[in-house]
Amino acid sequence: MLRVGFYQFRPLFGKVERNRRKVVEALSQVEADLIVLPELPFTGYHFAGRTELEELAEDLSNSPTLWTLGELCARKNFYLVTGFAEKSGKDIFNSALLIGPDGLIHVYRKIHLFDREKEMFTPGNTPLTVQEVRGTKIGMMVCFDWIFPEVVRTLALQGAQVICHPSNLVLSYCQQAMLTRCLENNVFAITANRFGADRRPHGTLRFTGKSQVVAPRGKLIYQAPSQREELFLAEIDPQQANEKFITPRNHILEDRRPEFYRPLCR
């Protein structure tokens, strides 16, 4: 059994230190194995442009945010998956970090950028892989990756049991679609969304909350309200994700006929 969940909150744009403090305060209260935070929860999301993003992004080799979260994971003995604005040389990636009690374990760089992110971030350049957390295989993706069924599928084919999904959702489609992702792949998914708005001189972006935990067969375990802070945790049995037979004769992964799917990979 694994105690997993999300922290849905309202980051304040550009207030990196305040947002870190907010996360540390909330997460210091709980016992858990794995907690997922939203996309870009420390910087905020609605950057005026590349220059502003550059000022707020951090290099992992010198990142106060990573130090703070590493310390938190060590002290609380849990794992975090969190969004992170990652500076790397001349690039900035919209990344997700997996951090554990012993520090940084994996960096996933969002491969499908959304809307204006394309003008500021570099598209992810690292493969979709699976990491192990207390014997459970987890896969990571970020926000808009959800609309591409190829992402969860690629993770599930590598054995992912729990999809960790930091998000800053502005459209209304994702939560329902994630039920389908969990049905078609028979995995768990934790979508951690933010709420509130980034009100900036160049415009306002509103985020839709409704963070959720979904079980195999697309069963919704819990969905948070749209506009309220919430730290939700549930005990799940990751083994449930190993039962890929939807009928006694139908294994939803082994029944695939890849020879007919060639157009997907060119």
Place this chain on the structure above:
Amino acid sequence: MLRVGFYQFRPLFGKVERNRRKVVEALSQVEADLIVLPELPFTGYHFAGRTELEELAEDLSNSPTLWTLGELCARKNFYLVTGFAEKSGKDIFNSALLIGPDGLIHVYRKIHLFDREKEMFTPGNTPLTVQEVRGTKIGMMVCFDWIFPEVVRTLALQGAQVICHPSNLVLSYCQQAMLTRCLENNVFAITANRFGADRRPHGTLRFTGKSQVVAPRGKLIYQAPSQREELFLAEIDPQQANEKFITPRNHILEDRRPEFYRPLCR
């Protein structure tokens, strides 16, 4: 504009001639461009075994069902996509036929067999391709193919605007998942299901009805009741399926990153 829809009815097991008559009578009343019928609507579904299936299946080179439907399409000047138990040499395929005013246009053989079908049918051996009906590109799949996101994706990547989906659904998941298929690919889908039950000495199978037409963005145009005969038709604009931008910067097909999806095709 294209006038499309489905005929949801209750085939009687083994009563091929009665089922054909039923379809001809219903469809003789309507004006349409394209109508989708359920999976295996003439033979029924719940075969005792291979021998019984062999007796009911037909060879396309000598098929009274094809003659009847070809005559119907010619007389009514419309196109049909229908399930069909297709005998071909030693094989029997769970097929879908596209028939038009000038006769048979395409045969799709179900590539993902469901449950006991595996004991009786040969898995499909023809690629997923797209056909043209009055200037609209249609893709065909049969029932359980829905659970594999690769199927609609493969069709959409070839330009399919309308997915025609003959079905004999017994599980409750498909209708909701098809909204996601139409969202993630921005296509129309017509799922034609049967209702009623096949009550046989070896057991009873109940079918769930709720045939539906879904528009791009996953918008439900109409869903039939669970247990009632219904012939539904709607005017659709297939061009809607060409608008693949979900934001001004995000084309849901061109934004794909196939270099990261390699596990899907091996």
